[in-house]
Amino acid sequence: MPRDIRLVTETDLRRIIHLDLDIIDCIEAAFARLATEQVVMPPVLSMALPDVNAEVDIKTAYVPGLDGFAIKVSPGFFDNPSLGLASLNGLMVLLSARTGLVQAVFLDNGYLTDVRTAAAGAVAARHLAPGTVTTMGVLGTGVQARLQIIAAAKVKPVEKVLIWGRSARKAEKLATELRTALGVGVQAVPDRNELVAASQLVVTTTPAKEAILDAGCLHPGLHITAMGSDQEDKNELSPEILARADILVCDRTAQCERLGELRTALQSGLLGGSPDVVELGAVIAGQTAGRTRDDQITVCDLTGTGVQDTAIATLTFDRISKAQAGTLLTA
Amino acid sequence: MPRDIRLVTETDLRRIIHLDLDIIDCIEAAFARLATEQVVMPPVLSMALPDVNAEVDIKTAYVPGLDGFAIKVSPGFFDNPSLGLASLNGLMVLLSARTGLVQAVFLDNGYLTDVRTAAAGAVAARHLAPGTVTTMGVLGTGVQARLQIIAAAKVKPVEKVLIWGRSARKAEKLATELRTALGVGVQAVPDRNELVAASQLVVTTTPAKEAILDAGCLHPGLHITAMGSDQEDKNELSPEILARADILVCDRTAQCERLGELRTALQSGLLGGSPDVVELGAVIAGQTAGRTRDDQITVCDLTGTGVQDTAIATLTFDRISKAQAGTLLTA
Numbered sequence: 001m002p003r004d005i006r007l008v009t010e011t012d013l014r015r016i017i018h019l020d021l022d023i024i025d026c027i028e029a030a031f032a033r034l035a036t037e038q039v040v041m042p043p044v045l046s047m048a049l050p051d052v053n054a055e056v057d058i059k060t061a062y063v064p065g066l067d068g069f070a071i072k073v074s075p076g077f078f079d080n081p082s083l084g085l086a087s088l089n090g091l092m093v094l095l096s097a098r099t100g101l102v103q104a105v106f107l108d109n110g111y112l113t114d115v116r117t118a119a120a121g122a123v124a125a126r127h128l129a130p131g132t133v134t135t136m137g138v139l140g141t142g143v144q145a146r147l148q149i150i151a152a153a154k155v156k157p158v159e160k161v162l163i164w165g166r167s168a169r170k171a172e173k174l175a176t177e178l179r180t181a182l183g184v185g186v187q188a189v190p191d192r193n194e195l196v197a198a199s200q201l202v203v204t205t206t207p208a209k210e211a212i213l214d215a216g217c218l219h220p221g222l223h224i225t226a227m228g229s230d231q232e233d234k235n236e237l238s239p240e241i242l243a244r245a246d247i248l249v250c251d252r253t254a255q256c257e258r259l260g261e262l263r264t265a266l267q268s269g270l271l272g273g274s275p276d277v278v279e280l281g282a283v284i285a286g287q288t289a290g291r292t293r294d295d296q297i298t299v300c301d302l303t304g305t306g307v308q309d310t311a312i313a314t315l316t317f318d319r320i321s322k323a324q325a326g327t328l329l330t331a
Numbered sequence: 332m333p334r335d336i337r338l339v340t341e342t343d344l345r346r347i348i349h350l351d352l353d354i355i356d357c358i359e360a361a362f363a364r365l366a367t368e369q370v371v372m373p374p375v376l377s378m379a380l381p382d383v384n385a386e387v388d389i390k391t392a393y394v395p396g397l398d399g400f401a402i403k404v405s406p407g408f409f410d411n412p413s414l415g416l417a418s419l420n421g422l423m424v425l426l427s428a429r430t431g432l433v434q435a436v437f438l439d440n441g442y443l444t445d446v447r448t449a450a451a452g453a454v455a456a457r458h459l460a461p462g463t464v465t466t467m468g469v470l471g472t473g474v475q476a477r478l479q480i481i482a483a484a485k486v487k488p489v490e491k492v493l494i495w496g497r498s499a500r501k502a503e504k505l506a507t508e509l510r511t512a513l514g515v516g517v518q519a520v521p522d523r524n525e526l527v528a529a530s531q532l533v534v535t536t537t538p539a540k541e542a543i544l545d546a547g548c549l550h551p552g553l554h555i556t557a558m559g560s561d562q563e564d565k566n567e568l569s570p571e572i573l574a575r576a577d578i579l580v581c582d583r584t585a586q587c588e589r590l591g592e593l594r595t596a597l598q599s600g601l602l603g604g605s606p607d608v609v610e611l612g613a614v615i616a617g618q619t620a621g622r623t624r625d626d627q628i629t630v631c632d633l634t635g636t637g638v639q640d641t642a643i644a645t646l647t648f649d650r651i652s653k654a655q656a657g658t659l660l661t662a
Binding site for chain 2: 005007009010011038040042045046047048049051052054056058060062064071073075076077080083085089090091093095097098099100101102105107109327329330331
């Protein structure tokens, strides 16, 4: 039986999908479903290609209640910049949750991943940061640094943003750009400990392989979201930070044990035999307490889940279909 | 940097890709590379969706020497027939092996899988069946029964084909169709043991969950390819058949231990502690002996590998590009 498949390029997606509150709410609802529904989310299929300095990750999740489910292919070819190409690319395929038929192919080169990753940061800020966040600090100067700031500003009335990067020039450039875009004070700072000291909400967005923050920077009323680590060799926070957190939250505990900050912390032994880790979805769904007092220290470890991909792909399909964007192919 | 992605429908693929000797040779070469090159082939990502009576498998393999690598998504939604839809669908994505960029999306609904699966049967027949195969027997009456016969006839001068199916009517229908198409004697038979007794080459293509052949049917000079089992609950051959084979061959041993005939045979204990299993690629590459005498009994367990998908996707991309078929999208 012939049917239409919608094929959508990155250009079309960037025109129609922006990081707005609806997307943040959509990602939040998806995390809640992870806690309350029989979500099927297999471990990430991760293929290392040392011959070509590359890796390919494939994520998927079936979420009851959503019309479709995404299969996301994320290739990272790290010699690409020498060819004038981006390292990260890829696409999402949306299948019908009822028939398995292909509904859409989003040739997004990772754009939807960028958006859903930043949206998860906003969800974590909404549920775990203290009631009042006047100052937000971000470590890193890449795409996620930029998007995490934009996302957090949609859920918290941030007055001031501090940015630290290994490259002071890049930090300054991002600060200048966002100052104009957000209309709040954005400042590049040279000392990351001072950044944390001044902030109620900190997001780490680096590809660091050794901790870039130590527990000495912790102070009452701080929330840290670490979203940089999504591989077995990455690490942004010292194990002591996770050990000293009053509430330690993961997007998916089993995945963070392999790919997130939780991995290093568990290896250190500082968390003890059965660490008290809760999942973000359980906090959202009210199954477990999140922050209960403004003076607590909370940490959220985000590695990126297939549930987010399925959520944003489903929302994107609705918007793109309504806009009649993309190319329809009868297959 | 904008670039073209080729999107190809099943209709276009069926017009340009047929099961010919070039494809069989291409699949054969891919198996050889599996033995001789540093192929990267992760375990199948398999997602069961009991809520909707479905499963989704994702396969991939990076094969040094090929320009691209495929990621194949195979959904099976087994209630689809009640909606007038096929159970099996899906697509293949071809990525550049040098940059990871998407080169093509083949919206094939499983067609390329059908072709590469049958081609593997022909490769097994070429390397493992006795020198002369005058009679071929096939168990099953579905798409693979049909294609396995067509494929084998391209590598062995078959004079007679016998078909057995649970449905005598379907067996008769397939026999009638192939008699005309192949121009050789094709006959539906009611007794599968008599079918095996009369054949030098047997291919089992059923979704059976319990053995449909016992060792009593074995005779000198017989080769059996079992290609029906690709899941943890399927089984076509009794463990005794594998135990009594002079040469036991797998497409990928580690995968057959989980998904193939080898699984049941190992569980039975009849193969002993360290069974003598060789891989098809090693036989093709001459690393290990295949059949050495016409009176040996050989068994080949095929579960389907990502290497085959990458091989046929690469060949398809070449042919489709030369034919300028499909739709080009700038992304």
